[in-house]
Amino acid sequence: MRRVGLAAACLVMVVACGSGGGGNNQSATPKHGGTATIALESELRTLDPLDSSLLVEREVFYNMYDSLFTIDPSLSIKPGLVKSWDTSDPVNYKFTLQSGVKYQDGTPFNAQSVKDNITRYKTTANSRRKSDLASVSSVEVVDDTHVTFHLKKPDATLLATLVDRAGMMLSMAAVQKGGQNFSLAPMNAGSGPFQFVEWKRNDHLNLTKNPSYWKSGLPYLDGLTYRAIPDVNAILAALKTGDIDIARTIAAKDVAGLKADSGFIYRSTPALGFNGFELNTGAPPFNDPAKRKAVALAIDRYAILKNINFNIGVVGYGPIPPSSWAFDSNEKIYDHANPTAAKNTATGFSFMYKTTSDPVLQQLAQLMQAELAAAGITMNIQTEEFATYQQECANHQFQACGVNWSGRIDPDGNTYAWWHTGGDFNDSLYSNSQVDAWLEDARTTTDQAKRKQDYDNAQKQIVADAPYVFSVFGVSAQISSTKIQGFTLYPDLMIRMGEVWKS
């Protein structure tokens, strides 16, 4: 069980996060000192936001590096290294930066550094941040604390993008100094609450408190240790023995037991992603809309929520989850399973469903197989090795493919790449010019009410057309010992340790 990202991130693993939504435990005054050990479900590949692609890497980044913007638990954009911003001109964003901030190596954070970082993300050969910053044409240094981002065209999603990796600011001096091994040992490169000490792969990753952190008084902890434990049962065992203080994820089946245990804290808030499976509209049988609808009608979402997710999370109706401002609580096109309606729409056909060998995903597949059989639809399960499965789904060589999305702060991140014609994740080959228009408009207009309207329209169409069958929405959770205090829950699954303290 070592899947991260696409395969199982949100569906069945309950993910630990920052604080917020579910209420804080702020009964006592924060204590300084101590270290916290956090278990990650897989090992990292890089510590450089430039070429990072794994979710677990972001966990560490948010504690070492600062981003230009941050979010609060309700997903509103808040100041980060940018103190205030003026986006009245849709193609020229003016940012005022925090002053007096220094990187961990002592070099100053300023407008030039912002420009250098963005240039680095946009132009370095192996950068994975190029598509994130595609709408930015240049960064202009106005003075030490003022920059202007010149955009190629209006982009309502840019601020949200700059909350994550593409907006993380690094000290260029430290990057130079690190050279070829920078991604394995990024010494003093960030301006965040903790700084890098050492990384022994498959053993531990140690961070220590940043003594010159610009938010005075923080962090409370002296250090953090991250450990990669690829087995959720092992993570639970380590939590129970006290070897780790915080778990990023545990299996859904173990949540009830942990909740009942007074030695541990479990709180959750809706997360950002969606779960389900995609259907290939470019080939039989799912080039026939009636067959897609039949499948969407026959799937029993409530049974999936109960049996696979142990009632953690809620039933999923579309791509945008309850944590988002763009969530449409009225839209419930496919709700309870309706095998009769399914049979009347289309029945008596069979298809191949691709998935990987993770036992919980297999259990899910077999459950759905039984649900579809009740509607006279035969689902054949094809288990594949992860790499093969990934390639075949990406190259449209499938009929149905089980795939989940960890989600993005901005609703554009949950829709555009998936269902806009030619989108990067549009494995389904779905193409609807009206949906394209709505999604493009939502991207470029900054009027939130107008954007909501666009997303409402687009969602309704996408869900009805069923190039993807949605099943459940997951949660973001705090899973820790009772010693951990000041933990704010964020829907984006990230554990922000800056304000956490240990009693």
Add this chain to the structure above:
Amino acid sequence: MSSAPLISEPQPVRAARVGGLALAGKYPRVTLASAFVALLFLVALVAPILSPHDPLAVNPDNPYLPPLSPGHLLGTDELGRDLLSRVLWGTRVSLPVAFVAVAVGFFAGGIIGLVCGYAGGVTDLLLMRFIDALLAFPGLILAIALVAALGPGLRNAMIAIGIVAIPAYARLVRGQVLQLKHMEFVTATRSLGAQPLRLVFGHILPNLLNPIIVQVSLSAGFAILAEATLSFLGLGAQVPTPDWGQMINSGRTFLNNDPWLAIVPGAAISVAVFSFNWLGDSLRDALDPRLRS
């Protein structure tokens, strides 16, 4: 799953054929072990009749029932399917897989060994290097890589395991042929003008039988283990086929909910493999004069 169980101590070759029934009378262990194996095949045959439920019948409202629940002697799994039925049906997966895998190794390896042994010279030198390369390639990793290349599934698992088993048979057969080539009666028959083909099929082959019977039995056990390992790693049987290795893999995840889900199929594998290993071992003892008191 190393090739270690296939390593046998040096065996003297017996010139005379030893009949199976003759063995049974003299060696009670062989009889007992054969009975065990026969029982396994019997279970595989009558599993559909023996099983109280359909092994594929999903019942989401009754998962993780403990053993001795009404209607489910061994309880149910994560999807509410009857564990006893699934374990019984597992014989219908493991035994055919073992059979095919051993057959692949036996025929492919045997032919290579026969050719090498009889032809000798450059052919032998070259072909044996291929066999050595196959042997040097770590067995489980080779099987995993082969299945990854061909795609997970029982058919490809059988092929992969069969390929891994080839070197043992090739070497065994080659060794026997080499030894036999030098034996007196072969030289004598030849001098009487017998054709090479008749030599091979009429004289050499029957004398290879004994170590091969032992090898087949042992490698059947190895094949069941190998298939279970591949399925445990997610590379063998496809869901919802009731396969023991795969059941242990899911069972491992749900260990806290119901440990029997992993324990019962594990016991089943062990019993099946033990039967074949025991048979092979007792046959080997029976056929090896040095170990008799």
Add this chain to the structure above:
Amino acid sequence: MLTYVLRRLLLMLPVAFLVTVGVFMLIHLTPGDPALIVLGEDRSPQAIAAIHQQLGLDKPIYVQYVIWLGRIAHGDFGRSITTHQPVGTAITERLPATLELGTAALLWSLIIAIPLGTIAAVKRGSLADYIATGITVAGVSLPNFFIGVVLIFVLSVSLRLFPFGGYIPLGQDPVESLHHVVLPAIALGTAGAAINMRFTRSSMIEVLNNDYVRTAWAKGASWQRVIFIHALKNALIPVVTIVGLQIGGIIEGAVVTETVFTWPGVGRLAVESISDRDYTVVQAIVLLAAFSYMLANLLVDLVYRWVDPRISYS
């Protein structure tokens, strides 16, 4: 002797060559794209093409093979596709964990094998012999991952006596290191116990039968003297050789056990690298395993020859 060794070494070359061809073709012809694995959630056709070019994957396969062969001839095994770590470092980083596990497993198997094998040999044909043999055959019949799962459930999760996997280097904390390696060692070593026991038994029987020992019995030596001083010493030589072969197969043997116990060794690295289509790492590990196997075989054969000059090698 020298000519024999040279001849064997010479024969190893074509075999090694065949292994390189085999592993290269096998992993490269497997469906699945390392570029997609590396890119994770941020994939676009341009990014994929860029990585293909960077890794030389856009060239024809035989050209890629020749390039790789040329590099390894110079000792350059390249970098891991997923982590960019030099392959040599990736392997040597994880080798101590596998070696500790393999050695502990071997010790466990010998602790079982030598006493049981000796008893079975001395009391040959009796009930004790059958029971001892039965135990060890059972040991080799239990799948090692099953033993692992049961041990974890009983001793780790339920009784909390042992930790759930996780490797601690011997140098860092010897006691904790041993504490962590016990369960995986038992899971891995039990199968080996059967083979070693069988060899101990058969070679003990042979030794006990030879004249030197029979004379000692006849002269009234105590059983301890006969067994421990005369017989065991000589009987163990074939056992040492079979152990040598097991050492040669250490990486392969550890694969499943390391997966079950999430042990950070080379075996698990091999499985993960195949899964990630990390070509360079898989190729290097297979070569390493093949070489250690061939070397172990050569040494074992040499020991046999030295010990028993009657054995001739054609």
